[in-house]
Amino acid sequence: MSQSHRIDAKVGGGQIDRTKTLGFTFDGVGYQGHPGDTLASALLANGVRLMGRSFKYHRPRGPISSGSEEPNALVELRTGGRQEPNTRATVAELFDGLEAKSQNRWPSLRFDAMGINDKLSPFFAAGFYYKTFMWPKAFWEKLYEPIIRRAAGLGSVTREEDPDEYEKGFLHCDLLVIGAGPAGLIAALTAGRAGARVVLADEDFRMGGRLNAETFAVGGKSGADWAAGVVAELASLPNVRLMVRTTVIGAFDHGIYGAVERVSDHLAVPIAGKPRQVLWRIYSKRAILAAGAIERPIAFENNDRPGIMMAGALRAYANRWGVKAGERVAVFTNNDDGLRTAADLKAKGVDVVAVVDSRQGEEVIDTKGKLGLTQITIRDKAGRTRTVGVDALGVSGGWNPNVNVHSHHRSRPVWNDEIAAFVPGADGPAGLLVAGAAAGGLSTHAALKSGAEAARAAVEALGKQAPYSLPVAEDAPTKVSPLWFVHHGKGRAWIDQQNDVTVKDVKLAKQENFTSVEHLKRYTTLGMATDQGKTGNVIGLAVMAELTGRSIPETGTTIYRPPYTPVAMGTLAGRSRGKEFKPFRLTPSHQWASEQGAFFVEVGMWMRTQWVPKAGETEWRQSVDREVLATRKSVGICDVTTLGKIDIQGTDAGAFLDKVYANTFSTLAVGKCRYGLMLREDGMVFDDGTTARMGQNEYVMTTTTANAVTVFRHLEFCRQCLWPDMDVQLISTTEAWAQFSVAGPNARKLLEKVVDQDISDAAFPYMGAGNITVGGLRARLFRISFSGELAYEIAVPTRYGDALLREMLAKGAEFDPVVYGTEALGVMRIEKGHVAGGELNGQSTALNMGLGKMVSKKKDSIGMVLSQREGMVEENGYRLVGVKPVDPKAKLVAGSHFLEKGAAPVAANDGGWLTSKVYSPHLGCEIALGYLKGGDKKIGTRMRAVNLVGGLDTEVEIISQHMFDPEGERLRG
Amino acid sequence: MIIHHPILGPRDAQEFVYLGDESLIDRPDGMSAGIEEFHDYAYNRTNPAGEHRELWYHEQGDRSWLVVTRNTVTHEITKVELARDVARAKGRTK
Structure with a gap:
């Protein structure tokens, strides 16, 4: 039956649009949901609880939360280039045609072969990898690592290119409000009404936070309606920017915050011209963290079955999405908030069969149900146990203020006994105030009051007045009595469901003396991966505190770091991908060279011509050799603008x-x-x-x-x-002048056809320089040579570069000029013994x-x-030498090391290395430059150039670096 | 980070290139100082956890070299000066 678990609209409609139906698939099976649903709420509405398999033991899992803290319900969304792994079903907004798949299972979610890991769990305790895959050393690379890599990881990455665009954006504001629950909404309203420039960012697609998930009244209306009213007023204020689907991921220096806006994630395909996501950099004068609180679980045996979730999530699915996660429901709580779940569900006609309140001495000690919860075992005050058949269990261990962003500058949270949780400590990011549940004010009234107060303080600091009035709202005390784990039996009780960390693992860590929270984290993987321990961290360290007999504040907590939730690599890259990854410049001759079918190469920030093939040339060396020979025979032109x-x-x-x-x-x-x-x-x-x-x-x-x-x-x-x-x-x-090298015996004759002045040897001698004109156009001429030929460099304003090249080729046609690229340039400079990149190595x-x-x-x-x-x-330090093989047909490789004849190829015998190598058409063999110890005294001797990687061991002759025209007669010609 | 450029006002740190300790201004004279002194100049730096005076170059801006007084623990910037003014105050001329 379609949407079997949707609550009757007459009892509780929720904030979904039941007039419209959306079709989607999960593991190939078609389902229906409504606008306003998340993938998780829609699956639950269809009676689907099993959504994934755990990381290590491949245990069947369902969602435990209704938000971004979700550790279990990680799915793959979409297909093709848009396929995206490890997305939390609890925040994936449903759209028509959404294709979702479960992960980390084979061959299917219901039957997972790797589920064998669960049976073998005694071997897979914390530290298993460290202890097991130690030796022999040779096994690591060939055996252990491939096995571990295959077994590890959750979703799979597409091999196709992402077709969407990602943008980066910059915003400036007086006040950034992070989170649009009651505290954030009233903060934005207070500051907005006072005229401050406000940005209100919320990760959800509907603002209101917990108000959307609760039934109590705010200001005489439902919380959701009150929130909608505030949002409407904020939307009417021109100085307020509302950003839904926007997660503030980090607090950076000087009031700068990073945020990811998921512009198009809720659409099958982005609207034309719109990016998929935007990475915002928000410059704020003040910020208010109103990120709410996250409910934490209680560890008891087999507390990870699909159907067991946070009490607040169970309530949210019922109130906001009109979904009953089960037909027969129980609640296990250590605080009054859990009782709300029981009341709300009853009001919606759900059969609440047990309320287990640890403050009354009752505890849930075990559960049953292979692929989903079927039964719980309750132990009462007297120690008697009873079983109750249920298909859903809401658990509340209290609420943890969401201090994450406040910790990004290493501020340590401090323990608050009254709510039995960490609250923001001192020394948070400068200019960041904390309000609402994030500050430890867990009632709605407390949230509203601290939100308004924080806004007033922020606005007054900027020199404005900000009066406020508060709507009437509940102000119930928390009444929490800490309970971290249920002492019972030998089974596994999960703390961190994503990483399969159980109470036993914490015990083992303690036993092996990994008692500091940072060691506990690394040893057990508690709090790692996509959820970063949002639900599990505090309970993990509370268990460690109990085991070691220390208090929780003495035990301490690990620090949160950006990003708050996972960020796609594409979002961080923005437009810096493909050819835009690193922009490059084109030389003035690029157009001409493109027309010739030239090959190009990246050099520094430029694309330079590498060689220019002629018809019939099939191999790069043919072109390069021709360019070199033609230049040395007559004249060659090279773009040296770069x-x-x-x-x-x-x-x-x-x-x-x-x-x-x-x-x-x-x-x-x-x-x-x-x-x-x-x-x-x-x-x-x-x-x-x-x-x-x-x-x-x-x-x-x-x-x-x-x-x-x-x-x-x-x-x-x-x-x-x-x-x-x-x-x-x-x-x-650099960019103002187009500059060309004109080299070769006919260089002067060619230039004489284009320049207006006398450039004879007498008028413009070797190493001369001056301002000249080319057909009346201002130009610069330098008589310098990198090639060893009679050569000039001629420069004209950049926009005339292309014309100058074409003019030189046309007017100098009788000299048969070639245009040569960087390869020929390299050949000629090495023949001449000039240093370049390989030698200028720093x-x-x-x-x-x-x-x-x-x-x-x-x-x-x-x-x-x-x-x-x-x-x-040093007398015998490295000296630059020329190198050629004794056998002209032998090969050289740059990077080869010099060794004496007969010397073993070990570091102690190393004589230096080849820095650059080319084929010299002039000498008819490969030649190289190299740094050789005492090289100046070794000219004329023979050594070996050894490259163990390439398997080359070549006998070479050490020669002068000046391998071509050593007297320099040609360049003075 | 935001650097309050003495001429251009608040600018994002992305526009700048970082060099290092302000003491790089105190280059000895090569005609009178020896290798030891130059060695200290080129290699020896203090590495304070706290206030640090350091050289930043506004490469994507007006090409000013700046001396930025920054707390290396909190990243708070308390002073920004033109390096040329600092150099002159140290007695450097030509």
Whole structure:
């Protein structure tokens, strides 16, 4: 029968829309529910109690709560790319067509083969893994870990891409109110009426909190109606923002809160243009935590069967959702709140067959029912036991104020005897007030009063007045008499149902001296995973307190950390996924290169052309070799826009460069450029590049592509913090200029066809630099070479970069120019022995690179002093060398280690390593650069390049790093 | 965190890059100080649980280097100054 457990609308309609019916499936079976239902309430309405299997013992489980604290009813929702594991059925809003599946069971929820774990439970006590999978060591990787991994975990993750979008948002407010129960609602109303900018966030899809789940009156109407009235007024205030389905997940510094808004989780498919979820960063001047309280269980034998739930949840399902979780119900309580459940259910016509009140000396000691509760055993004051047939049991062990967010800055909750629970302690996040049940005020009146008071205090702190009046509401005392676990028998009594932690496990932890709460948590897994012990933590440590004879405050509590409830990775990522994970820049020649079918590679923050294949080339080396040979034969063009460019101006610009470069720049003639070596203060090489003097007080620095940002930051540090009175100004012009290297014997001839000035060797000698024009357009020309060829770098304003490239190719067509990419660039710089990424590794000195003489001792510069430290100036330290295999056909691998002939491949014999390797079409073999101990003295000798990972052991010849045109005749040509 | 920039007002810490202890301003002069002194400068820092004066760079902003006085336990920020002003007050010039 459809919705067999729905209470007659005439008796109790609840806050569902019975005029509409929604269809959904659970494990493939079709059911019906109504708008306003959660998946859990709809399943219970259909008589389905069994919703999952426990983590370790695979015990049959149903929901114990009606909120986000739920440890048991974890399900997989949806299919395909939207499939989402470990979602609490108690907060999953029902929609038409929802597909849900149970988890952690095989082959089916009713018959789960891994249920054998339950029979083997004596072996699976706390610490089982630590003790069992210890040795032999070799078994761990091959045997134990795969088995454990297969058995562990709950839901499964889809392999398909998530089709939805996730956003990040920023909000600013005077007051953030967390939770829209009675305290939160009246706080928002008080502050909103006073004109404060208020954000009211609630994780539920309906504001009102417990008022929606209770029957008592507030201000002369039902609590739910009062809440709806307040929400309506708040919605009319332009200074108040209401955020339903929004969980505040963490308190961060300076009044910043994180929140997740589930914009579209309640829809089959998000509305076009709307994200699935939004991660909000809320900047607040004040905040009020009104997150309510969470009911806690009592541990007794077999207290985990489907049908056993919190008394407050049983009541919520009846009052809010019009669902009776059972036909014959019992209540087990240690406080007056549990009695409300019995009264409310009776009023709804449910057969309440037993009220077991521990304060009267009665206790539930055991239960029966394989896949769901069928019977409970009650022990009375005199010790006599009786059994009662029931299909639902509501348990109340009292209520724990929900202090979670208040603890995020390490504030320790303090124990309150009156309500037998932890309440927020001192030193919570600055500006955060706590109100309502979260502060320990468990009656409705107490919640309203403290909510209004907190709002008034928050608003007054901001300089506004906030008068308030309170509606009349119940103010019943708690009357709780602590009971944590029932002393009876040898069976298992669950504390943390999600992690299958029982009273026995706590006893074992105590026995093995893991008595501190932090040890207890790690040893037993109490309070871990998706629910983070929201229902189980306090009872677990109370049991430990009782076992160790300490008080609960002496035992202490673990600290809560963000996030309050689980957050999907996609939500944290937002739009930073796929190509948007890390934005990249396109070079001015990108369009042209795309047209040629070029291959691209990420370099720093850029996409650079890697090589440009010609028709018929099927393998990358063909293209790269051709680009290298053509450049060395005639002329090649390479986009070098990505190099960092910094304009440095001021009367102290030269002096400033002398400080930041190891070599001297103040003496550089105007119109010339120079290679510069920049050290870190610890003496290691930081970066290199050429810097040109464009005028008396004007330099242009280039940096490597990778370090453009960090060099600029470093220069600003030097300018502002070290030499604050230097007259020097910096501006990054990396993106302002499109810059091309034009290299090869015909470089000048090609450029002469596009530039307006005389650039003959006499007019524009090697290392010359200057402002020129290209068809009247301002441009810069530098005669520098990274390839070893006669070469220039020409720069034009970025928007003309594409035109300049096309112009050079067209006007220089007679020279058959090639455009080369980063691969050919790398080949030519290695042939020439120039250092780059593999050598500029942050662990190498100028001396290591063969550039030791560049570090001037005649002036103070960053890193100069520490570059002379012992250990960095060793005679036989690493020196940069060139390497080629003795057999020209042999392969080299970067990262290979140098070994002497016959030496065993062990660390003691390590002579250094290959930093970069390419195939040199010029030399007809693979070549490499490397750091070799005492390398300068080993030129001409033979060693081995050994790569144990790749299985390579190659005899190599150590040669000068300058492997091509060592005299530099070509570049001066 | 929110850093109250002396020129630009309250800014989110995400806009900044953290460097470290304010003592990095106190760089010795390389022509007179030796390796020992530079070693102390480059490597030795106090690591207080409490008030800490530290360098932050407003990279996604106006490129100011700031000296932020922050409590490392509570993250409370009690003072924010332009590092250039701090450097000058320490007697640094050219």
